Amino acid sequence: MTKDHMTRMGDGSRVWMSREEIRAEVEAGNYAAVDAAEVPSLTDDDMTRIVDIMCEKGRTVSVEPGEEVILTQDGGEQKLLMDNGSSSPALELNRLEGIQVHERALGMDTFEIAYFDPSTKQIKPVIGLEMAHCQNVMANTVIPMLYMFMPNLGLYYQPTGMYGNPPDLMRDFKIEKAMSEGEKAADEMYKDIVYIGEKILSTGIDGMDFDTTASAGDLDFVASLRAVETLRESYPDADIQMGMSAENVLGIHGMVEYKGTVAAGLYPHQQVKLAEMAGVSAFGPVVNTNTSKSTAYNVARAVCMVKECSKVSNIPLQVNMGMGVGGTPMCETPPIDAITRADKCMIEIAHVDGL
Amino acid sequence: MSFENEQKLLHDALVSCKVPDIVESVNTAKAAGMSANEIIDEFGNSMSEVGILFERGKLFLPHVLSAANGMKKAMEILGPELMASGNEGASKGKVVMGTVEGDVHDIGKSICSTMLQCAGFEVHDLGRDVPKPEFIREVQDGCCYCGMSALMTTTMTVMKDIIEMLKEAGLRERCTVMVGGAPITQAYCEKIGADVYGESASETTRKAKDIADGVVQ
Structure with a gap:
């Protein structure tokens, strides 16, 4: 077996593998998805196609003309403006110029405006400035504009918030107190999301994106779904998207339900059904990357989970493909060889609508 | 029936x-x-x-x-x-559990304590940041299992100190020493002379049950 295919590990490091080894990694990744999410296995043809894509010789790969999907960017304009040390270009641009570069130079199909600290709690005090920014952006761009924010229930817990911190309370075996504090915090976040949502949508923007939903677990997810439902009543035509933070909804409360379904432990194909019920327009599933495994393993695992999500979904899927999700390596600037292969597999095999 | x-x-x-x-x-x-x-x-x-x-x-x-x-x-x-029925004290044995001195991470240890209790052991959970002599005192008082947890590479060495203290007190042969926590491995367990390494709460419980039931020595 000649190790003649350069590929990546989940941390972005280069590794050389034979086609047979890549096939074994794809089968293992597929099995891991079936085992964790209890979804159907990829077909033999699907796995062969992933191996073919992983073994393509070019530095990058692409889909055939006509098979392109919608591209958007949920990091906001700040990605061009900031300096992250080893990544991000730190361009001397204002926020509007950053968005225009995405639209006119980078060719984004849609874009998501974002405050530099885009958590619900942080946006609330500056909502008037954000509304003015949205109006200015819409007057100077053509592509559909969404406003991105992160629910981020974690900021409502001590020490940054006023409610007791469930993990701390559970450590002291105060389970009922942990649950009730979480519920109160979630109610507060729900009210804040509705407040900022009503304000932002009143500007006439095309929609909103709930980004990294459920980052603080099941209560975060359920409060976000409730907020979508409320906003949908006021703005029936708004494009309300929901992107997740992880493949599995963490059970920080454990028992909280949305419309009769316990939220804890749900995987993408189950999450999307709740999103549909709440009135979400497009859903962004996440599948986490294992940094100790190869890209072939991670891509197969991600595609297997997202394929089932795509199959059961009645709304478009705009899958999260970036650092550490969707099979792409977990490093600040994911290598283009790995990310284009992961993208192509996701489009051709999982049949997603956008990236 | x-x-x-x-x-x-x-x-x-x-x-x-x-x-x-x-x-x-x-x-x-x-x-x-x-x-x-x-x-x-x-x-x-x-x-x-x-x-x-x-x-x-x-x-x-x-x-x-x-x-x-x-x-x-x-x-x-x-x-x-x-x-x-007079069967109240029919436990599988007394276990002292604690997160070692200098370490305040105890959620995994607490889960392990709960699972051991549910499996029929009498558990004396000393909590976190437990001073070394307290483990020794519990073994002196009759605990036949000594469970220690550490979540940091800087505190895992305390486990070895406690094993040495048990030896010095002539108590080492009287108890089964169990170790666990994120930085702990089977190799480290063997290196410091502990008896049981548990990667998880359920694995530790299963191994302790096997010893109590005489499945393994």
């Missing part, structure tokens, strides 16, 4: 992690004639399954804590029968 239906009821109630269901299943099993020990055995097995589901991400910490709470309520119901 077969109690298949009651066993399934007890199992399903515990794995559901709902306290009212657990209490109801105990009352139903008792009414059908199951003994307190039979009910506890069934719950012990079911609790192991809860531990496995927790490790696989199918259940979460609140579920484990609720199941443990349900077990506690069940023990309150079964207590009088156990006392009357």
Whole structure:
């Protein structure tokens, strides 16, 4: 077996593998998805196609003309403006110029405006400035504009918030107190999301994106779904998207339900059904990357989970493909060889609508 | 007499992690004639399954804590029968558990304590940041298992100190030393002369049960 295919590990490091080894990694990744999410296995043809894509010789790969999907960017304009040390270009641009570069130079199909600290709690005090920014952006761009924010229930817990911190309370075996504090915090976040949502949508923007939903677990997810439902009543035509933070909804409360379904432990194909019920327009599933495994393993695992999500979904899927999700390596600037292969597999095999 | 239906009821109630269901299943099993020990055995097995589901991400910490709470309520119901049968003290052995000196991470250790308790051990959980002499005192007072947890590479060395102190006190042969925590490995367990390495709460419990039941030495 000649190790003649350069590929990546989940941390972005280069590794050389034979086609047979890549096939074994794809089968293992597929099995891991079936085992964790209890979804159907990829077909033999699907796995062969992933191996073919992983073994393509070019530095990058692409889909055939006509098979392109919608591209958007949920990091906001700040990605061009900031300096992250080893990544991000730190361009001397204002926020509007950053968005225009995405639209006119980078060719984004849609874009998501974002405050530099885009958590619900942080946006609330500056909502008037954000509304003015949205109006200015819409007057100077053509592509559909969404406003991105992160629910981020974690900021409502001590020490940054006023409610007791469930993990701390559970450590002291105060389970009922942990649950009730979480519920109160979630109610507060729900009210804040509705407040900022009503304000932002009143500007006439095309929609909103709930980004990294459920980052603080099941209560975060359920409060976000409730907020979508409320906003949908006021703005029936708004494009309300929901992107997740992880493949599995963490059970920080454990028992909280949305419309009769316990939220804890749900995987993408189950999450999307709740999103549909709440009135979400497009859903962004996440599948986490294992940094100790190869890209072939991670891509197969991600595609297997997202394929089932795509199959059961009645709304478009705009899958999260970036650092550490969707099979792409977990490093600040994911290598283009790995990310284009992961993208192509996701489009051709999982049949997603956008990236 | 077969109690298949009651066993399934007890199992399903515990794995559901709902306290009212657990209490109801105990009352139903008792009414059908199951003994307190039979009910506890069934719950012990079911609790192991809860531990496995927790490790696989199918259940979460609140579920484990609720199941443990349900077990506690069940023990309150079964207590009088156990006392009357003189079987109250029929535990698998006394265990001292603690997160070692200098380390305040104790959630994994607490889960392990709960699972050991559910499996029939008498657990003396000393909490976190436990001074070394307290482990020695508990072994002197009759604990035959010494469970230590450490979550940091800077505190894991305390485990070795405690094992040396047990040797110096002539107590090492009297107890099974169990170690666990994120930086601990089987190799480290062997290196410091501990007896059992548990990668997870359920693995530790299973290994302790095997020793108590004489399955392994």
